[in-house]
Amino acid sequence: MAARTKCANCPLRKMETFRSLNERELNFVSGFKTGELIVEAGSTIVLEDNNSPHLYTVLDGWAFRHKSLPDGRRQVLNFALPGDLVGLQLAVMNEMQHTVTALTDTTLCVFQRDKIWSVFKDYPSLSFSMTWIAAREEQMIDGHLVSLGRRSASERLAYLILHLHDRAEAVGYAGNLAFRAPFTQAHLSDALGITPVHMSRTVKKLQDKNLIAWKKDSIQILDRTALEALASYERNVKTLRPLI
Template sequence: MTETAAFQTNCRTCPLRQKTAFRPLEGKELDFISNFKSGELTVEAGATIVQEENKSPHLYTILEGWAFRHKTLNDGRRQVLNFALPGDLVGIQLAVLKDMQHSVTALTDTTLCVFQRDKVWSIFKDHPGLAFAMTWIAAREEQILDGHIISLGQRTALERLSYLILHLYDRAQDVGYASNQMLDAPFSQSHLSDALGITPVHTSRTLRKLFERELISWEKDRIRVLDRDALAKLASYEAVLDEPRPLI
């Protein structure tokens, strides 16, 4: 990991704030965020950003890159809980709990905005708008997990995979990582297997079914959605039309 104090992305001119997916901040709130940010951190693909049961002094917002949240059992079995993209707050559990209950690992080379954990209370104390924003972020993460739990409990493997691809496409589109039905796909079949709760062999067979039905194609780290309507019908997928979301 490499932390930088110079050449930081200025919060006022942050490229993420130019995207319609994110809610604009008032002047005083933006001033606070600029002071709250202590630096930027660059991590390589495969690096651990936060570790389960770790008491990290920092929270992070992803500025560039992909990461994934996961929890591992004692015997090494891993459940991918969710994927994280630019604008996502990493380590929010540390704002209220003593340590992290899951790990977050970079899927690609990733740039993070760094915030001091011990300053979080001042958000709730002095900036109710930002406090609501953090609560909103936590509620949205719960909403995303609701969809994944339904998949694990009720959808077939084919439906789960279809749902996950559309879910990732819509989130990636908000931050410029998907367009024209083409999705950047830095994750492996192993990541999908651990997210879907099925074996790698089952994942491979399920992908093949989507290929054969000409619903998707996957080449060179890119997934193309060939028939979104059919994929959405198969997955019982309904896009969540969020209002612009907070960016901290």
Template sequence: MSTRAPKKTRNIPCEECPLCASEAFRDFEGGELSYISGFKRGELVAEAGSAIFVEGSNSPHLYTVISGWGFRYMTLEDGRRQILNYALPGDFLGLQGSLLDEMSHSVEALSDMVLCVFERDRLFELFKAQPALGFDITWLGAREEQMLDEHLLSIGRRSALERAAYLLAFLHQRANLVGLFNQTNVITPLTQQHVADTLGLSLVHTNKTLKKLQNRGIISWKDTGFAILDIDTLKHIASWDGLPDLKRPFI
């Protein structure tokens, strides 16, 4: 984990938010963007490896990911880690802490990240003043639950090969939708250890499984990440139809 704590800044006006220019997200209506501009308290810049949330802690803030990758995880007392999901641009972090006072999971920056900062104590104010934005937050929470259902199905019923194919196809499609690839198909800086901790497999078993996909020319990988060479075959192996093609909200 990085020894540097995330830094607070305020350099990105809401009207110039890069997410607003993305076709992946719905347009704001009426005075919604102006309200969010007043609701926002700045940005957080986090280096790869920095802790955004720590399991069991309280945080006064909520975050929207503007750029970069992060991941949510839980740990056992002996240090074994289960990665629950990945945070990409547009995702809303910290809602659990707003409702339950403390986080039951941690969030770490997988790459350098920039996040919008909001005050947790003002969340109910947003629901009252902007019900449509409140619905958007509910939608984001429901979508996160839907993704976790798919992950649980994968860990519980898919074979190791199917699990790996599903995870890489899922991350590829999510990253592609929000423009994280920059004209490449490399999921970076995802490592084999991250994949193992997501799939619930040992590192040795994960390595053997990924080699099967690589030997078939479906993926390639280096220490810097995974290149997706055949997304359709990955989806076919996983028996997964892919994410719905719709514009999603963000706060």
């Protein structure tokens, strides 16, 4: 598991959405990283109740976080894109309460979990970054929880499409109001808490209203203003994201 991408030359660090590191921080992160891992679509990255020794940052690709009930019913909790940290829960609580699975072939930067405490001890700005990442995850969960509890199916889907588009756009995965959709309608029905049949009907409703076009592996937003109004969606204030 050799490091293929040097942290100083990381393509993510060239993106405007991520804040830069000073030389001391960059040297630490370079030593913190132990290598890269490439997983195929459908592979498990982190397993629920697993005690993996590693943390990961998504370098390229899509993944999703999910949790299942004993009878097999699944809730998709969120999606992971480049720059997202996977396994922070494991580092703090010593076990994962959900599973993370690759949606596409995915490249991960690998970090040794037992070194994370040196971040909080010696690098206060990086420890703040990890706290920021955790707070951002909480913020995203807040939005999805409101959807599950109060939005209609059409409103939920509109919100999720806007959310995924904006995250994809920030890392170069979207342009001209279109983005690649490596997930299926079944993934989104599990995220939105509706049946696959209801999901199919909801997609058709948005398409019939000329709000979106979903063709195979891509989603095009046709009327962003109307979609935002339907979802009661507010764009996040653009702040520089930390990148570990």
